[in-house]
Amino acid sequence: MNALVNFTKIFKFNGGVHPPENKAQSTQLPIGQLPLPEKLVLPLRQHVGNMPKIKVSVGNKVLKGQLLAEAEGAVSAAIHAPTSGTVTAIEDAIIPHPSGLPDRCITITPDGKDAWMKRQPQDWRNADRKTLVASLRLSGIVGLGGATFPTHIKLRADGKSDVHTLIINAAECEPYITCDDMLMRERADEIVKGIEIAQYLLGAKKVLIGIEDNKPEAAAAMQAATANTAMQVIIVPTLYPSGDARRLVHLVLGTEIPHDKRSTEVGLQVFNVATVVALRRYFELGEPSLNRIVSMTGNVNQPQNFEVLFGTPLPHLVKAAGGAKPDTTHYIMGGPMMGFDLPDEMVPITKAANCIIAASPTLFEPPPPAMPCIRCARCADACPVNLQPQELYWFAKSDNFEKANDYKLFDCIECGACSYVCPSNIPLVQYYRYAKSEIIAIDKAHEAADLARERNDFRLARIEREKLERAQKHAERAQAAKTEATPETNSHTDAGDAQKSAKQAAITAAIERAKAAKAAAGIAPKNIADAGENVKKEIAEIDARRQAVGIEKPAIDKDKQAKIAAAIERAKAAKAAAAAAKQNTEKKD
Numbered sequence: 001m002n003a004l005v006n007f008t009k010i011f012k013f014n015g016g017v018h019p020p021e022n023k024a025q026s027t028q029l030p031i032g033q034l035p036l037p038e039k040l041v042l043p044l045r046q047h048v049g050n051m052p053k054i055k056v057s058v059g060n061k062v063l064k065g066q067l068l069a070e071a072e073g074a075v076s077a078a079i080h081a082p083t084s085g086t087v088t089a090i091e092d093a094i095i096p097h098p099s100g101l102p103d104r105c106i107t108i109t110p111d112g113k114d115a116w117m118k119r120q121p122q123d124w125r126n127a128d129r130k131t132l133v134a135s136l137r138l139s140g141i142v143g144l145g146g147a148t149f150p151t152h153i154k155l156r157a158d159g160k161s162d163v164h165t166l167i168i169n170a171a172e173c174e175p176y177i178t179c180d181d182m183l184m185r186e187r188a189d190e191i192v193k194g195i196e197i198a199q200y201l202l203g204a205k206k207v208l209i210g211i212e213d214n215k216p217e218a219a220a221a222m223q224a225a226t227a228n229t230a231m232q233v234i235i236v237p238t239l240y241p242s243g244d245a246r247r248l249v250h251l252v253l254g255t256e257i258p259h260d261k262r263s264t265e266v267g268l269q270v271f272n273v274a275t276v277v278a279l280r281r282y283f284e285l286g287e288p289s290l291n292r293i294v295s296m297t298g299n300v301n302q303p304q305n306f307e308v309l310f311g312t313p314l315p316h317l318v319k320a321a322g323g324a325k326p327d328t329t330h331y332i333m334g335g336p337m338m339g340f341d342l343p344d345e346m347v348p349i350t351k352a353a354n355c356i357i358a359a360s361p362t363l364f365e366p367p368p369p370a371m372p373c374i375r376c377a378r379c380a381d382a383c384p385v386n387l388q389p390q391e392l393y394w395f396a397k398s399d400n401f402e403k404a405n406d407y408k409l410f411d412c413i414e415c416g417a418c419s420y421v422c423p424s425n426i427p428l429v430q431y432y433r434y435a436k437s438e439i440i441a442i443d444k445a446h447e448a449a450d451l452a453r454e455r456n457d458f459r460l461a462r463i464e465r466e467k468l469e470r471a472q473k474h475a476e477r478a479q480a481a482k483t484e485a486t487p488e489t490n491s492h493t494d495a496g497d498a499q500k501s502a503k504q505a506a507i508t509a510a511i512e513r514a515k516a517a518k519a520a521a522g523i524a525p526k527n528i529a530d531a532g533e534n535v536k537k538e539i540a541e542i543d544a545r546r547q548a549v550g551i552e553k554p555a556i557d558k559d560k561q562a563k564i565a566a567a568i569e570r571a572k573a574a575k576a577a578a579a580a581a582k583q584n585t586e587k588k589d
């Protein structure tokens with residue numbers, strides 16, 4: 001262990017646990033190579049961020065390294081053909097994700113030639129950083145420590161940088177996982193070349209390489225490879241989760257990155273050891289991200305690390321590791337602390353797959369039933385983020401998300417150290433994941449509601465604006481028409497007068513026609529008016545002539561008298577009607 005003598009001060013973080021390492025099983029053999037599988041299934045979403053945009057169609061012939069899908073949006077990563085062959089499907093397929101849901105995948109059937117496209121290495125030492133960072137977007141490189149954050153996002157697009165220290169994460173603290181260990185043992189020189197590129201891109205003055213003290217061969221290899229450089233290998237104690245970027249920063253520098261800040265805001269950047277190898281291959285060999293080292297371990301006959309093409313079906317890898325033992329129940333992707341059960345054996349290997357563990361009841365005993373919390377606070381002692389896991393558990397369990405937020409739920413890195421030490425076997429991390437997903441869903445719903453409200457306000461404002469514009473136009477048109485119509489006002493008046501005269505003439509004609517009709521009926525207006533008097537005069541004249549000739553007045557004929565009275569009444573009524581008709585006609589005029 002002489003190689004691991006560490007003269008650098010280490011700053012221990014709070015908490016942490018030391019579960020059984022189980023690393024030796026997969027470090028007995030060198031990194032193995034796999035034969036080409038019969039097909040490669042490449043999920044489009046192998047990284048954090050947007051799904052990339054497909055650039056090929058079914059039936060297309062592709063060469064090794066050819067772009068299949070380009071990064072779409074700010075946070076996204078490209079996908080390339082891991083070998084030459086034919087695109088035989090673009091469809092939904094089961095992917096290695098805890099949800100178990102299918103997602104879009106491109107299937108390539110290899111032609112067996114493994115024929116490369118034209119590779120274009122770059123003279124990165126003599127290129128400006130801005131150009132190199134822009135080019136990196138085409139590389140498909142993501143963080144290979146498991147986070148899968150697109151690497152070009154970790155560098156400023158303008159090529160400038162505020163980073164003074166680059167920290168290479170080679171801690172690999174999770175049990176069973178040994179891919180970084182084997183990479184350092186076998187390819188330390190390549191790692192150093194990759195670190196030089198990362199250092200150049202970031203403009204970092206200082207490089208620190210953090211390795212846990214349970215990897216003496218790897219640490220020795222790295223110390224040898226960095227002997228003539230200013231890079232410094234720092235051996236850190238084996239304590240889970242020292243591989244968490246913030247914990248590693250604390251270990252090697254004693255710097256606590258505020259929970260609401262990114263590491264670059266305090267002048268630090270952390271790259272995984274495998275990621276810098278991908279950088280070296282991209283810039284110095286012109287090879288995009290096509291494969292990674294995967295630990296195939298657990299309940300298989302020959303645990304080993306393999307260099308695996310992305311898209312390789314899991315059974316192909318299991319077979320290369322001597323096959324799974326009969327009591328294998330399922331497979332875990334990642335380590336036993338932070339990994340997840342794969343939904344199906346037929347999933348492809350992706351950029352996030354640093355380790356596959358074949359699980360059996362012997363290796364992973366079914367957890368005993370959870371018991372009530374006894375408030376022992378062991379979880380708080382183990383928490384590397386200084387949270388209160390038992391409080392978070394209560395708030396998550398009771399759907400008190402506001403309180404969970406107050407207790408910094410989102411600072412939880414889901415390391416599982418609390419669950420690991422809990423004597424009541426409470427699956428604490430599951431409660432935290434549930435609460436986080438609920439809070440995210442609520443936030444999204446609020447965002448959607450706010451957006452809908454904004455859209456509605458905008459719509460109402462637009463309608464109001466259009467209404468005002470229409471009213472204004474109408475007013476302008478009316479004003480214009482009024483101005484133009486002024487000389488024509490007299491002609492309008494003349495027309496009105498003519499209309500009025502015509503109306504008057506019609507009324508007069510109607511009166512005349514009524515008079516004529518009345519005259520035709522023997523009731524001339526004048527006679528009507530004086531009809532009663534005339535009849536009386538006639539009777540008086542007749543009576544006088546009778547007396548003059550000595551003729552007696554005849555007895556009054558009652559019928560005749562009634563008829564005369566009726567005639568008088570009709571005459572009166574006709575007179576009244578004529579007077580009313582005249583009055584009405586005068587009013588209308």
Ligand code: SF4
Pocket residue numbers: 372373374375376377378379380389390393418421422423424425426
């Ligand atoms: S370790 Fe488990 S039992 Fe103890 S306080 Fe935490 S949650 Fe409760």
Ligand code: SF4
Pocket residue numbers: 379382383384385386387388389411412413414415416417418419428429
């Ligand atoms: S899972 Fe979260 S709460 Fe539990 S120990 Fe890790 S950081 Fe702390």
